[in-house]
Amino acid sequence: SLAGHYMEETLEVELAIVSMWCVLSLQVNIVIQDIYKELKDGIYLLQLLELLSGESLPKPNCGKMRVHFLENNSKAITFLKYKQVQVKVIGPENIVDGDQTLILGLIWIIILRFQISSITLDKVKRALLIWCQHKTASYSNVSVKDFSKSWSDGLAFNALIHVHRPDLIHYSSLRREQPIKNLNNAFSVAQKHLGITKLLDAEDVAMPHPDERSIMTYVSLYYHYFSRLKQGQTVQKRLAKVSIDDLKFQYEQMISELLKWIKQKVVELDDRCFPNSLQDMWMLMANFKTFRMVEKPPKYQERGMIEAHLFHIRTKQRANNQRPYLPPEGSTLQDVEKHWVILEKAEHSRGEALQREMQRLERVEQLAQRFLKKAALRESYLEDMRKVLRKQDFQPESVDKVEAATKKLEAIVADVLPREQRFRALADMASVITQENYHRKIQIIKK
Incomplete structure (x- = not known):
């Protein structure tokens, strides 16, 4: 097997894989239960390669079809080939299909290339x-x-x-x-x-x-x-040798980029144009979690780096008996603090809004399922009544037959009329579902 080519014992391969995935789990809050199944969509594999290489890879396709999985894994393998990693044996389909031998070999190749080195x-x-x-x-x-x-x-x-x-x-x-x-x-x-x-x-x-x-x-x-x-x-x-003016420029550039990112994220977090299907909302929730767990923490570290940078400038100035540097208006640490508070409020608000919208969609989905179930019962009842009516002969030939036909009609009416409220209730349910902008409301209206 390919795995055996790199390690003498399968147990050692699995130990190395578990070790690597522990590193990934701790840094991006992912817990891998079954690598053969959970590598399938290619998203975790791309994240692992980004983490180990320190390079940006193409964003994964979050679709749930096989073609999307093949696309993501193809991106990962293409990146490995670009890094001159020998992956001739394995293709995207092997990962999607859960080929255990080739997946073990692939992970060990990655460990050799990025965790230990590409040399022998x-x-x-x-x-x-x-x-x-x-x-x-x-x-x-x-x-x-x-x-x-x-x-x-x-x-x-x-x-x-x-x-x-x-x-x-x-x-x-x-x-x-x-x-x-x-x-x-x-x-x-x-x-x-x-x-x-x-x-x-x-x-x-x-x-x-x-x-x-x-x-x-x-x-x-x-x-x-x-x-x-x-x-x-x-x-x-090396930084200590850089001139004070250069340090000031670096500080203002760093703080400008951070504030630009914060303002952009606040706009995104304030957006309330949510999709109207549960599947799309789950994807939106996943993106929000990625922002909180992956994208935001490094920016928080940047705040600390900016503070340290400003402290370094002022330390050098004191050593040279220079007046302390005062950042221009809009580029102070207080400005960063103010906008960071706005960011965290927007983050908190979006989290609550996503949760409320998710709960609303779940309620609408449940209501739609109840509607379809009740509609099926009403359709079945109507079909049964049609059959009953077709079987009746209401052509009177004598007084006795007129009376018999009348009694049958009265019995049918007595059964039908009390059910009118059930049909009206169905219409009311459909109205609520439509007003809630259910993603399959056209089907509901037609029904």
């Missing part, structure tokens, strides 16, 4: 091992020789964190004879303070020969995090 696994292993050895060289009780038993006592994980962030780990308090405690300490600190997902259980690592590939995958997260941290520090050092 042996080179990755050697490079990552050298990095670990270099970072932990000053720790006398740590000896990283492999990605298995060298990590069993938990000290190596703690050392990797401590060498970069000594404020997070009280390293001298750790004891080799307490491996579970050491491992849980490192895993908890990494998750809480560094945002590194806990992919391993302490009990699975605190053994003579823990799984090598699992540890290597997890350690690669440390490498990626601290590499980005170092790049960020480099950027900060």
